[in-house]
Amino acid sequence: MYATPFLDIPALNGASGTVQLPGSKSISNRVLLLAALASGTTTIHDLLDSDDTRVMLDALAALGCVIGRDGTTVKLEGLGGALRSTSASLFLGNAGTAMRPLTAALALLGGEFELKGVPRMHERPIGDLVDALTQLGCRIDYLGNPGYPPLAIHPVAIDTLQLDAPIRVRGDVSSQFLTALLLALPLAARRDIVIDVVGELISKPYIEITLNLLARFGIAVRRDGWQRFTIPAGSQYRSPGEIHVEADASSASYFIALGAIANGSGIRIEGVGAESIQGDIRFIDAARQMGARIDSGPNWLSISRDAWPLKAIDIDANHIPDAAMTLAVMALYADGPSTLRNIASWRVKETDRIDAMANELAKLGATVEAGPDFIRVHPLPAGAWQAASIRTYDDHRVAMCFSLAAFNPDGKPVRILEPHCVAKTFPEYFETLFSVARTVEVPVICVDGPTASGKGTLTIEVARRLGYHYLDSGSLYRVTGIALRRAGLAPDAEHEARIAEIAHALPLCFSEGKVLLAGEDVSDAIRTEAAGMDASRVSTLPGVRTALVDLQRSFRKLPGLVADGRDMGTVIFPDAKLKVFLTASAEHRAERRHKQLISKGISTTLDSLRADLEARDLRDSSRSVAPLKPAQDARLLDNSHQTVEQSVGQVLHWWQEIQPFKAS
Ligand SMILES: Nc1ncnc2c1ncn2[C@@H]1O[C@H](COP(=O)(O)OP(=O)(O)O)[C@@H](O)[C@H]1O
Ligand SMILES: Nc1ccn([C@H]2C[C@H](O)[C@@H](COP(=O)(O)OP(=O)(O)O)O2)c(=O)n1
Numbered sequence: 001m002y003a004t005p006f007l008d009i010p011a012l013n014g015a016s017g018t019v020q021l022p023g024s025k026s027i028s029n030r031v032l033l034l035a036a037l038a039s040g041t042t043t044i045h046d047l048l049d050s051d052d053t054r055v056m057l058d059a060l061a062a063l064g065c066v067i068g069r070d071g072t073t074v075k076l077e078g079l080g081g082a083l084r085s086t087s088a089s090l091f092l093g094n095a096g097t098a099m100r101p102l103t104a105a106l107a108l109l110g111g112e113f114e115l116k117g118v119p120r121m122h123e124r125p126i127g128d129l130v131d132a133l134t135q136l137g138c139r140i141d142y143l144g145n146p147g148y149p150p151l152a153i154h155p156v157a158i159d160t161l162q163l164d165a166p167i168r169v170r171g172d173v174s175s176q177f178l179t180a181l182l183l184a185l186p187l188a189a190r191r192d193i194v195i196d197v198v199g200e201l202i203s204k205p206y207i208e209i210t211l212n213l214l215a216r217f218g219i220a221v222r223r224d225g226w227q228r229f230t231i232p233a234g235s236q237y238r239s240p241g242e243i244h245v246e247a248d249a250s251s252a253s254y255f256i257a258l259g260a261i262a263n264g265s266g267i268r269i270e271g272v273g274a275e276s277i278q279g280d281i282r283f284i285d286a287a288r289q290m291g292a293r294i295d296s297g298p299n300w301l302s303i304s305r306d307a308w309p310l311k312a313i314d315i316d317a318n319h320i321p322d323a324a325m326t327l328a329v330m331a332l333y334a335d336g337p338s339t340l341r342n343i344a345s346w347r348v349k350e351t352d353r354i355d356a357m358a359n360e361l362a363k364l365g366a367t368v369e370a371g372p373d374f375i376r377v378h379p380l381p382a383g384a385w386q387a388a389s390i391r392t393y394d395d396h397r398v399a400m401c402f403s404l405a406a407f408n409p410d411g412k413p414v415r416i417l418e419p420h421c422v423a424k425t426f427p428e429y430f431e432t433l434f435s436v437a438r439t440v441e442v443p444v445i446c447v448d449g450p451t452a453s454g455k456g457t458l459t460i461e462v463a464r465r466l467g468y469h470y471l472d473s474g475s476l477y478r479v480t481g482i483a484l485r486r487a488g489l490a491p492d493a494e495h496e497a498r499i500a501e502i503a504h505a506l507p508l509c510f511s512e513g514k515v516l517l518a519g520e521d522v523s524d525a526i527r528t529e530a531a532g533m534d535a536s537r538v539s540t541l542p543g544v545r546t547a548l549v550d551l552q553r554s555f556r557k558l559p560g561l562v563a564d565g566r567d568m569g570t571v572i573f574p575d576a577k578l579k580v581f582l583t584a585s586a587e588h589r590a591e592r593r594h595k596q597l598i599s600k601g602i603s604t605t606l607d608s609l610r611a612d613l614e615a616r617d618l619r620d621s622s623r624s625v626a627p628l629k630p631a632q633d634a635r636l637l638d639n640s641h642q643t644v645e646q647s648v649g650q651v652l653h654w655w656q657e658i659q660p661f662k663a664s
Contacts (some may be wrong), residue, residue: 001427004467006389007419008659009403009559010439011411016264017436019255021247021271023048023072024278025425026209028245029056029097032076033105033183034217036060038237039080046245046271047074051424052095059090059102078239081187086111086155094118094350094394094424099149100129100176104184106153107138114143116150120394123148124348129177132169137161158188172199174345179210182229186219189235194228201226202345205279205319212277216240247271249278251426252301253323254400256284257330258436259303260292261407266304267436273298283323289313290330309379312336321345322397328357329401331377332366344373351393360398363388364405385410387660391417396424403433411440415661434558443560445655446568449582450617450628451532452589454639454647458582459564461648466562471555473565473572474535476548478526479508479517481534491537500543529604529612536616540623566620569631578655581630584640586614
């Protein structure tokens, strides 16, 4: 996951390959609650691991469920209708799929509970659900604004509930109110329980997921149209033992759109097929209408680009409210204005999604019309796209769907602010996108300079702030030095061919900040001054330098790279947009290295360090191939009198100066 304040996606121009998607949020949280209400143990495979499922799991654990976890498989011992803990204060983040059903279940289970979430959760309505439950005799108080969480729930005896008249619940604000009642009311099914929906029920496919999963847990709800639902007397939750969670169809929408937009041999999605129980899978019909070619099997989808430009669309998107946001970005690539209708529910989601989409699409240069329940997006012709900083409003779907704007024909990058909001449902979204997307040019920042000037320190920090990959090219020469010593060689010209072979086939792996040579951790061994001197000697051999070129260039991956060394800007990445030549006086550098080595418990003297360092400077800058020198277009940074933070700030400032983004 990218924990950076922003993520710059370079202009993308193609995509091909296979993606495995995380489990569906809607299915995951429903299954968790049903497994908790049932008796016996349920093993849930492929459960989504995200913010919203984590708050649900934490809440269920606080209520006394015993939960075991092994990767994406969760074993949950159900409560069998009896709480083990009858008072708790539960924090439910911004997860509507946790807040609504837990409100209903806890109101019936008996106990004193407080349910709260993030500030946005306290702006998302729950009054219609609370009204339906209080009609029955449940006792629920608003702790803040009436009609909204946080809530206090008080105990009632189940046999005092008024279940003889149909329970009336509004269905035209959020279908989650009905889902919450359907999931929880079997707890009270001493007699048939009838639920009547008031108003036109929206997002019906989500109700189908609810009914389907209730059936898997032994509850056969009878449905009369979409107005009346009956939970039969004597209904009891029965664990199915094992259950698999399908991949999230809403998450699939970004990759379906990717296949439709991007040049390439197509995208294959594993984990969900056209027969999915998730309503958002109907996104494929809309994508086909816009021109995508889509094939499907029981558990996969394959998508490629067909009509281009895409065909404009005018649809009622009520049945695919979440996935339809993706259509709003696809519309930029269409042959005329596209209209998404009947989407009033967007206004009460993680943010007001109609406003959010309209604002951010406009930043790209698009003309957008929006009303209480619709949005109309005009296509953006080549030449009219702008590089934009996209605000994401703590809404995972805004962040994900705007990444698709990076395929614009004008080659403009897209900046996604607060990209970590995707953790709500798809923490690895951007990594997954980058695993299949292609770009004309992965951005690179080079930091070259003499030893102990602070290159490593600066490079690591700049890479961390930008979410870029990091290449410590010196470590490759250092590891080669160790490998040749182990082969009984000296770092001399007479062994050049053998050493070059060793360098070419280094069994090297970088993992969790460690450098592994044939599986052995050599992170400390390569940092000694002797290893540095061997590295400096071996690096004068032209055959060795050539042998390491491809390995160094293989680090250039999306979304970008910061590379540290001696010849990053001159030889390895001559086209890099920013090249920094970092220096400091020999005196400062010797002092820094001295401190660094002492702090690692390695004893040394300042004088010998300074002598070694000057010898290394001389060898590195006077060798015949790729000597240490600033690239012609490098910016010089002498950090003798700077703190690390000042050097980092300077480089980030230079980087920002050459980005095309306007202030957000
Ligand atoms: N601008 C700076 N001011 C003070 N100390 C620094 C600065 N940059 C780096 N250092 C310190 O100098 C030491 C050497 O830095 P390092 O990044 O290992 O250099 P290099 O990779 O160029 O050999 C480290 O202990 C680091 O914390
Ligand atoms: N791109 C590079 C990186 C390092 N080298 C050589 C020259 C250096 O003296 C050694 C060790 O490099 P490294 O960057 O690890 O050394 P310092 O941390 O700056 O002391 O490798 C090189 O020739 N080209």
